[in-house]
Every structure is written in C-alpha cells, then in structure tokens.
Amino acid sequence: MSQPTPVPTRVEHYENFPVASVLCPPALRPPIVAIYHVARTADDLADEGDAPAAQRLADLAAFRAELRATYTSGRAPDGSRWAGLWTALAVQIRRHALPQPLLEALLDAFEHDVREPRHANRASLLAYCANSANPIGRLLLHLHGVQDEAALRQSDAVCSALQLINFWQDLRTDLPRGRRYLPLDECRAHGFDPDADPARWRDAGTQARFAALLSELTRWTRALMRDGAPLVHHLPGRVGWELRLVVQGGLCVLDQVEALGPRVLWTRPRLRPWHGPGLLWRAARM
Numbered sequence: 001m002s003q004p005t006p007v008p009t010r011v012e013h014y015e016n017f018p019v020a021s022v023l024c025p026p027a028l029r030p031p032i033v034a035i036y037h038v039a040r041t042a043d044d045l046a047d048e049g050d051a052p053a054a055q056r057l058a059d060l061a062a063f064r065a066e067l068r069a070t071y072t073s074g075r076a077p078d079g080s081r082w083a084g085l086w087t088a089l090a091v092q093i094r095r096h097a098l099p100q101p102l103l104e105a106l107l108d109a110f111e112h113d114v115r116e117p118r119h120a121n122r123a124s125l126l127a128y129c130a131n132s133a134n135p136i137g138r139l140l141l142h143l144h145g146v147q148d149e150a151a152l153r154q155s156d157a158v159c160s161a162l163q164l165i166n167f168w169q170d171l172r173t174d175l176p177r178g179r180r181y182l183p184l185d186e187c188r189a190h191g192f193d194p195d196a197d198p199a200r201w202r203d204a205g206t207q208a209r210f211a212a213l214l215s216e217l218t219r220w221t222r223a224l225m226r227d228g229a230p231l232v233h234h235l236p237g238r239v240g241w242e243l244r245l246v247v248q249g250g251l252c253v254l255d256q257v258e259a260l261g262p263r264v265l266w267t268r269p270r271l272r273p274w275h276g277p278g279l280l281w282r283a284a285r286m
Contacts (some may be wrong), residue, residue: 025239034085035092039245041082042063046060060110060117070089098139105130133162133163154228156228158225234243248283249271
C-alpha cells in the first residue's frame with residue numbers, strides 16, 4: 001500500500017487455506033483480517049515488484065518502525081504509508097492485546113527472504129517457519145484464549161507443515177526467482193541441482209532425482225502435520241472445525257504434490273470446489 005486507504009476486508013491474494021472463513025466466530029474476524037493484512041503487506045514488500053534488495057529491506061525497516069509506533073501510540077503514525085492498515089490494527093491491539101513480538105517475528109522472516117533466501121537443511125527451514133508461520137497460529141490461539149504449552153507446540157507443528165506445503169506447491173515460481181526452500185544438503189544427497197536451468201526439469205534423470213527428494217520431503221511434512229493435528233480435539237466449536245478443515249486442506253494439497261511428483265516443478269496444485277465434500281468427510285473423521 002502506498003496511500004493511507006482503509007484496509008480491505010476481502011482477501012486479494014489466492015490462498016489455499018482459509019482466512020477468516022465463515023466458520024470463524026464473527027467477533028474474531030476483524031482481528032484475524034487485521035493480522036492477515038499486516039503479514040500480507042510485509043510479504044509483498046519483501047517479494048513483489050522489481051525493487052532491489054536494499055530498497056526492500058529499507059521498506060521493511062520502515063514498516064517495522066511504524067508497527068512499533070502503532071503499539072506505542074495506539075494509533076497510526078502521522079504521515080504513514082500504511083495508515084489504514086495501522087488504524088485497523090490499533091483497534092484490535094486495544095481489544096485483544098495482540099502480542100507485538102509475534103508480529104515482529106513475521107518481519108524477521110520476510111527480511112530473511114531478502115537477505116538469504118536459501119536453507120542449508122531442515123533445521124534451517126524449521127527455524128524460518130518459527131518466524132514465518134508459527135506466529136500466526138499462536139496469534140490465533142491467543143485470540144481464542146488458548147495458552148497451554150502442549151497446544152502451542154501442536155499449533156507450531158501444524159503451521160510449520162502448512163508453510164512447508166506452500167513451499168512444495170510453489171516450486172515452479174520460487175526456484176526461477178532464486179528462492180531455495182528445498183534443503184540444500186538433501187538436494188546434494190539426491191543429485192538435484194536447484195540452481196539448474198528450469199529447461200532441464202523435464203529431463204528424465206532430473207525428474208527421477210527430484211522425485212526421490214520430494215518423496216522424503218512430503219513424508220516429513222505429513223509426519224509434522226500429524227504431530228500437530230491432535231490440537232483439533234482441544235479447540236471447541238467453530239474454531240475446532242476451522243482447524244480441521246485447514247489441516248485437511250493442507251493434507252489434500254500435499255496429496256496433490258505427491259501425485260504430481262516431478263510435475264510440481266511446472267504445475268501448481270490447488271484446492272478446487274470439488275475437493276470440498278472430501279475435506280468435510282475427512283475433517284469429520286479426525
């Protein structure tokens with residue numbers, strides 16, 4: 001955003017997973033949408049357009065400074081580039097005491113994307129997820145008054161799994177842009193070069209090497225999601241059903257990634273309307 005316009009309530013970006021869906025309690029939709037737009041705007045500063053890295057980092061630093069000023073003053077900073085966003089967030093900070101460190105952790109992840117969009121191993125990926133995804137789950141649990149450590153650990157597992165699923169489904173766009181969310185040590189072990197020309201992706205040898213790598217990564221991701229899935233039994237009513245559908249939506253996309261195999265390098269899986277009945281059936285059986 002470059003002008004102080006009101007924050008929209010409609011999500012502008014395609015998402016495989018629901019944002020403030022109809023299952024969300026109405027009273028919690030405004031804070032969830034406010035959090036979403038903070039994350040979405042910062043992500044766009046880090047990722048969209050043709051600005052050089054130095055400009056992206058400067059924009060993210062300005063965004064962080066305005067976030068902090070909003071927490072300090074309780075209102076949008078004077079002359080803000082994102083006044084509508086901060087005005088909406090300030091209301092939710094007052095109403096729900098949104099933890100500032102969780103929002104700042106998201107900015108840490110976006111800055112990492114600009115500085116070093118590569119990951120040496122799974123530990124590096126999970127550390128990234130701890131900033132890029134897990135804070136969202138913890139913010140949602142905060143809104144629902146859930147603070148016990150077991151629930152937080154399960155939430156982190158679900159959110160990290162969802163982040164990894166997004167990585168695997170977006171390889172066709174991330175790899176050509178220099179984003180290396182595949183663990184580089186495992187790429188080397190399987191003989192897959194993420195820096196290779198995309199024109200080689202359809203080579204039979206490349207596909208075989210990548211298929212073996214992807215199989216291990218999807219197995220790891222599925223296990224992580226299953227570790228966190230019991231959280232659905234500790235959250236009542238609408239929020240429990242919301243989480244069931246999020247988990248099953250993620251697993252459905254992961255199924256598609258596995259089915260596509262090497263074709264995921266040029267084909268992006270998506271949730272479609274006809275997946276709905278199956279998601280509901282699987283959610284009910286959790």
